Amino acid sequence: MKHPVPVAVTGLGCICAAGKTLPETLAALFRGERAPAPSRRFATSYPTPFPVFEVTEDFAGRDDLLRTSLLALAAAGEALADAGWSRESLRPLRVGVCLGTTVGSAMNNEDFYREYRQGQEPSLAPIRRFLHSNPAASLAKEYSFDGPCQTVVNACSSGSDAVGLAGAWIRAGICDLALAGGADELCRTTCNGFHALMIASDAPVTPFDRRRKGLNLGEGAGVLVLESEALRSSRPARAFLRGYGAACDAYHLTAPHPDGAGLKRALREALTEAGATAQNIAFVNAHGTGTVDNDRVESRVLAEVLPNVPFLSTKGYTGHTLGAAGGIEAALTVACLELGKIPASIGFAEPDSEQRAVPVTRTTTVAGDLAISQSLAFGGNNAVLVFGRGAR
Amino acid sequence: MDIKEQLKKILVEELNLEDLTPEEITDDMALFGEGLGLDSLDAVELVVLVQKHFGVEIKDMEEGRPALQTVATLAAFIEKKRQG
């Protein structure tokens, strides 16, 4: 394993149920606010409506793109402004886009398919919209970028993987600047899928708690601006991407490895890349979906690999935003590292008997120059990002 | 066909256990692990199949776990729910 050069993070953007911008989201987290509720945009026929974390923005008048792409555009716009880049100033650069998603790449329009099954001639508009809405491509098109363009579809680790992969693009000189993260919209089809798997809760999500009943789905986007050192020059960085580890459980399609084999390996690799040990880690933004299996395995691995390192799950505030989660959580991780504190892991009250690591229950001051954001996914994917403090 | 026979047919056909016939599944064979070798994804699929074929709802895995032990336990659960 080599020690890759750290890559500067110069801008952050985030939109989710907790806030339409990163500052709004952070303020809600530190106020301890959350408001999961049944979706306003679609209905399901379950006896109890499942609460979700929905973004209030409706993007009225933008029928040309899927909501996922519009969420990505919102977060990317914020991140670029934060880094001080205008559309014009980006024009001479080689800019790459690497975004994770699940819904943004799935052709699953129910109305279209129902009419097809009934032998009608459904409108092709949903198909056209799908073909125009590849998240990375629609962002590249919006800004007329001419660099590498990649939509990562690694289920729930997509956003974290996208950030790690884009870091390698910068190091290899494939582009000068990369927009990296994830975006996903709430979708009836996905909700039905998670209900069918019996891992969605009909109450507000309680990550790592003894009585946890499953996840609440959410939506949003989180985007980081990554820059080469040559481009960044003397401008300050908000943080540096210091390590990335990815490994596969190769165990089961929907269940994590009981000992967290892939997560442990991903953590070890990310720490090695960063040249760090557990003592250097200020905090961990855990995956913490609130499902029985995920939280059991994750807390077990945290207790073993990063004992006594404070951790939280921000999914208590944002819901599980699937392909966006890694992007949103990376942005929140960097912001909390700058602030030197993390909010309470909302929803957690009591550990279960076999749990050796418990999340923070109040706003907690954290010390150290490094922080971790980690994701576990369907298919046994695990992705870990290590961020180091910048100087802004 | 009684519930147990129906269940065996459903197991083979809907979980695609092509290497087995319904007759080869005994009432007391463990569905998971050793035995039929089903897993957690089959368990949630079975919950849907029980609802679909018998109109019986298994609300969560707390309720599901004791019922989903063998064909016999599942049949008993279905009968009890139907009467209750």
Add this chain to the structure above:
Amino acid sequence: MNGMAIQGIGLVGGFGCGRDAFAAALSSGAAPTRPAPFAGGEIPALLADTAPLTRFVDKRALRRIDHFSRLALLGAHLALEDAGLPVPERARLGLIVATGYGATATTFAFLDTVLDGGDALASPTHFSSSVHNAAAAHTAILLGITGPNLTVSQFEMSVPSALFAAQGWLAEGRVDAVLFGGVDEACAVLRYCWHRFFPEPSDVIRPFEFDRQSAVPGEGAAFFLLTGDSGKARYGRITEVRQGNAAVRPPLLDEALLYLLGADGHRECGASYHRYLPASARCAAYAPSYGSLPVGPAFDLVVAGLVCRDDRLPSGAGGEALAGRELCCLKFGRGEDYGVIRVARD
């Protein structure tokens, strides 16, 4: 940077299963189409049969694995088999799947359960296999590949885009080898959409008639075992991967290269080849042998690999000698986005 050496190739498609079946289709110039149905009609298509997979995986293990994942599994097994021993250590092996559309048939099978039985009867099995990375997950599980695992979905650019990740993993020492593949399926709903978008069916792709819509839906998988070593590459070496948008900056296309065009009979993309290729560039196109599908560049990369091995073009194209030239797989998408994969013989 040593580039990426292609050490093994495995593929399945409308032409059949394996390198020899593909080589035969290349020699004859095209694979024969079959009528493929959708609700209310049919169109000619090049569909793939995954029956040979039972040679590698027992039936029980396949019980929950759909056509899309079977295509990937078959391609992956064949590529590893072709690469031969020693089998790379599975913990140091990365797995990458590129797909334009993902597991569409299973996505619609999942919607069937919802539309037939209501939300409460949604099938968790179909849902979990409809996720885009299901094929990569099944492949990792059945082959025990515990290295990094990635699925990329970038429509026509899926293959060149995903190759960046293979390049990065090898260059940064994250893995010793990458099992890399492109997979797409042409399900009934896709065929229906095709029929609606292009009402006049085509039976054979005419790749060089750039202003004529002649695309025929294809499906299949093409996999490669890629290594970063500087030893002998069995099928040549990927020396450069590039992605861009010609509408933003016209691509620099060296006229000395031998181009394998991804032109597959889509008029919307065809114009770009005409506009941006140097007039004197030597070009070939092989979509008539594998069909029109987003991951077509994976099949062009197989052609490039075979050309490097044989030092000449397939006999159907006159068997022209490579004569020291480098190959360039070039694909244009719908919005003048393009992907370039350069391949050189050792």
